[in-house]
Amino acid sequence: MASYTLLLLLASCCGALASHHYAGVMTFTPKGKNADGSFRVDFRYKETYHTCYTTNSWFCRSGNCGTIDRFEIGQVDSNSNGANTQGNTWCQSEALMTRNIPSNTPFEMWKTGCCWIPSDSLGSWSLLTHVDLGIRSDTNEPNRSPVTTIIPFIRIPRNCPRTFNLLAHDPDNDQVRCRYGRLGSNECHTCRQHSGFALDENSCTLTYWDAFITKVNAFEIVLEDYPTQFSIQVDPSVHDCTEGNILPKFLFPTPQNGEKLIAAVGQELEIKLKATATQSWVKNFIISGPLNITKYNTIRGAVGESRIRWTPTKNDFGDHVPICFIAESQQGYRIFHSDMRCIIVIVKHKSGNASVICTETTMTVEVEKASIIGLHEDHLRLNDPSCTPTSNQTHVIATVSLGSCGTVLEEDADNLIFKNEIMSFDNVGDVITRKHQVEIDFVCCYPKKSRVYLDFQAHKIPYVFTEKAFGKFTYQFEFFHSELFNTAIDTDHYPVDVALKDVLYMQIKATSSVANTVLFVESCRATPVDDPDYHISYDIISNGCILDGTVVVYPSNSTEYRFGMEAFQFIGQHEQVFICCSVILCVAGEPGTRCSQGCTTPTPTPAPVLHHLHRRDAATQTGRHSISQGPLRLKKATETTVSNMGLNMNLVFIAAFLLVVVVIVCGAVIYTVKRPTFKYQPLPSTDF
Template identity: 30%
Template sequence: MLLSVLMLLLVVSGAQTAYYGIVYTYSAGDIQQDALPTLNSFKLSFSSCEELDSWLCEGNCSVLDLYVIDESRGEWCQKEYIVNIPDTVLTILDAAADYLLLSANWTENRNGIVSIATAPLIDLRNRSDINKPNSSPQTTILPLLRVPSNCQRNINLLVSDPNGDNIRCRYAASPECETCTPPSVLSVSPSCILSFSPTNSTDEGPYAVQLVIEDFPRQIITLTNSSGSQEVKTSSDVLSKIPVQFVFGVDPAAPSCTEGLYLPRFLPPTPENGAQISSNVNQILEISISAEATQAVITELLFSGPRNVAKSSSGSGNFTLTWTPSAGDEGLSHTFCFVVQANFSSSVYQSDLRCVLVTILGSPTTTPVTTPVQSTITTFAPSSTTTPAQTTTTTFPPLFTPSLNASTLIPAPRPYYVLALNAKISTTLSLENDAGTITTLIKREMIKYGVPSDIIIELRSNGKVLVTVSP
C-alpha cells in the first residue's frame, strides 16, 4: 500500500514547471494491533507555490495534507506533503526497480539535468535491535543555496538518525537519477559536508544537486518480514536511502568574501550550526536569529523546517522563527535550516547555512527546585588484578532537579538518586559535524542500563557530556 501511495504522489501529471528539489524522509512508529504507522514526508520545491499546486494537485489541494514551509518570491516555494499510513505489512520497498519519475523538469542548470527521478529504499521489516522497523535519516535543505564565485563555502548538512545508525552521503547514481552528472564545482564527503572552492566566472550559474543519504547499522541485526522470513544485515549493508535534491547557485564575484560586509554574518543570539534544542508539546518555541552586513541591505530570512512555522522580523537583520509542537510531534526530532539574505545593487548574497535539531518532549507538568542529594558511589580501581570495590559517601549538587507538587512545593515521597558515570568514548565521528549522532548513541546506551527514556543529552563544546533526567 505504501509503494502505491508513493507512485501516486510522484507520477501525477501536470504542466511543465521549474523543479527546485525534494527531501523525502520516513519514520516508522511502534507496531500497534498488527498495524505499522509510518509517517512519510515529502518536501517539494518549485519555482512558485502556484506551479507546485498545479503540478501536484492539478489545482485542487484541499484533499491533501499539504503545508507551505517557506517561499522566496520570484525564485522558489517549498511545501511539505504528509502521508501517514497505518500499514500492516512488514516489508521492503525498493523503488530502484521502478524508480520514481516526476512529470516536471528541473530549473535550468549548468550540469544539464532535465528529467527528475528518485529511487528511495524503504525497509519496513522489523529490526531485532529496536523491535520495530527502521526509520530513515532525517534532514532538510533550502531549495536554493547561493555563493559568490570567488568565496570559499562549506555546507554542513545536519543529518540525524532516529535509530542511531551510521549515516553516509553521496551523489546519486543510476537509477537514482535520469542524468547523474554531479556539479563540477561542488564536492560531497561521506560525512555530509558539501565543499565549494573559488572558481572562474565561466562556472557561474545554477547547478542541480542530486544527493542520496543512506543509513547503516552499527552492529549485526536481523530483519524480519510479515511471513517470518529473515535477513541478516551487517554494518556494511544499507538499510534505507533517501533523496535530497536542491539547486546550488554560483553567483558573480562579491567585492569581499569577509562575512559581515556583503555576505551576512550571524550574530548572537543565533544558535550555532548543529545546536540541539529541546521543547515541549504545546509550548511555544522561539528561535531568535540575528545577522549583519555592513555594506549590503539585509532583506529576508529563508528557512526549511517542519510545518506551521511562522517567521517574523523585528528590524533589519533580526528575525524569529516561532513554532508550537503538537502532540503528534512528541518524541520526534525536527531539523530547522536557515540563511539570511542581503542585497547590494543588483547582487544577492546569502549567509552560510545554519541548521539546528529540535527534539520534542512531553508536556511539562512539574516545577523544579534545587536541593543537594546524598549519594553512594562505588568506584573500581583499574588494575591487572582484581581489586575490592571502594565505597564512599558524599554530597553533591543535583545532576537533575526533583519534581515538586506545584501547589505545596513538597517533594513527592520517593527517593532521588545521582548517577555518576565516568566513561571514555572512542569514535571516528566528529564532535563538530556528528554531535546529533553521538548524543543519540550515548542516550541509547544509557537507556539500556535502566536510565529513564526521557533523558536529555547535551554535547558541550569542551567535549563533555551533560545528562539531564526528569524523574
C-alpha cells in the same frame, strides 16, 4: 538498516532560466501498530516550485506501500529572489502523509516530473525513497529514517568558497553516508562530478571552491537513508568574501549548526536568529521546517533579527524535527546569502509546572511534584553530582549560587546567562538511570550593568564533549603564573588583572578516553566579550598559523598546547579581554586530518581526492569546538593628581553605581524526558 534515495543537487548561474522545480525532500517516522497489526507511518515531504504545490503525486514503485489514512499540506516559506524563472519566485510547501503499511517488508516510493531549473543536460527530476521498517536488534523497534531538510535555493558568489553541511541526523544513531549516484544502478542521468566541488561522503558535506564560470552545475547524489534535493545558484564574483561585510553573518543568539533543542507538545517553541552585513542590507531570513512554522522578521539597518515559532502537536511527539535557516541581504540589485545552519528539535512531553526565582547571588527552581508523572524525588541531582535538591510535600526545590553546583555561564554582548539542571540517577556514581528519566533545565539572565557582574568571578571550568568514535573528551583552558606551567592562576583571582606587555601564559589541555590522540589549536582570538563572533576581535592564531608577533609556543605533549603572549587592551571603552580558541582532537599519525596539516594558507586550493570509506569506518578527528577563558582586566594606571571636582564627581558616580538594583531579565525552566544529546557540560573537579 539502510533506506536510501536519489539526491539531486543543482548549482546554477544567474541568467534566463525557464523551468520551475527547485527542491524536494522526504523522511518517514514509524508511529506504532494499528489494531489489525499493520504499521502506521508518517511521511513528511517538502517540494519547492515557482508556485506553491498542494497535491500528492507520489506512487508505489515496488513492494506494498499500503494506503493513505491522512494527508495535509501547507506553505513553509516563499521568496521573491529566485532563479529568474517564472516570475523570479519560489514557494516551499510541506505535506504530512500518514500511511497504513501491511507489513515491515521493504518498499519504495517514487515521484518524478519535468522540469528542473535548466542545468547542463538534466531536465527531468525524481525522488526515490527506500523504506525498511524491519525491527532493529538494538532497539526492538522499527527502523527510522534519518531526518533532514534543506533551504531550497542557495546563492554563492563565484569567488567565495563555502561548505554546505547536508543535514543528516539519524534518530537511531546510524551513520548516514552521502555518495554520487551510479549510472549502472539507474541512480542518475549524467552522473557528473563537477570540478570546483568536492563531496565528503562520511560527513555529508559539499565543499565549493571555484566553479570558474557562472554556470549551472547539476549534482545527482544518493544519500543513504533519506531523499533531498536543492538548488545552488553561483552568482558573479564579489570583491570581499568576508562574512559580515557583503555576505551576511549570523550572530548570537542564533543557534549553532547541528544544535539540538527540546520542544514540548502544545507549547510554542521560539528560536531567535540574528545576522549582520555592514556593506549590504539584511532584509530577510529564509527557513525550512515543519508544517505550521512561522517567522517574524525585524530589520534594523545592518542588523536583522527573526523569531521562528512552532507549536508541536500530539502527532509530533517523539519526532526529531529538522529546521534550517539562511540570512539574506541585498546591495543594489544583488542578493547575498549567509552560510546555512540546521538544527534538530526533539519533541517531548509537556513541561511540568515549575518556576524560577533569580536573585543577585542565587537561582532557585521549584518544581510541582504532581505535574511530573513518575518523579523520583530521592534520585535527583544537579550538574554537580554532589549537589541534590530538597523537597516538601508539594515541590522539589533546588537553590544554587551562581558559581556552584556545576552552574554554567554563557555570555552575550548585554547579558550574563547562568544555567543548571536537575537530572535523575539510580545510585550515587551512576551515569545511567532506569527510573523515570527527567531533565529540568533552569536559567537566570542578568544585564551586565548590574552588580552581579562585579560579584561573579567568571572562570570557566572544563568543557565536556561527546562524539562518535571519540566518546567523552574534555578541554581545560587555564592561565598560568609562569612559563614553567606548574601553577595555574586560582579561580578566586578572576578576572585576572594584568598590565600592558605582561606575558600571559596559557595552556589548553585535552583529556580523552581514546588513546593515541593529538590536540590541534586551529585558531585563537581575543574579544572584549565572551563571544568568538563578536564584531570587535583580534586574531592571535588563524588556520593554525601564529599571527601575533609576541606569541611564544612552549614545549608540551601531544594533548597539551602551551603558549604565551604580551598583554594588550582594545582601543575604546573595553575593560576586559577574553581568549577564545577553536580546537580539534585527532587520532595521532593519521594522514589527511586537520591536525596533520598544521598551518595552512587561507587561499582556496583544490580539494583533496576523497577516498570511499566503509559506512562503519571510525572517524579520525572530532569536529571543531570553541572554548574560552577569561576575563583579563587591565590594571589602572595610578593617578598622581586629581582635582577636587573630579574626585567629587567620581564619588557621586560610585555612590550612584552602588545603588543600582539588579534587574532580573529572565528566569526559565524546561522539563524534558532525558535522552543522550551531543552537548557540552561542566565536568566536576573531582574527576581530575
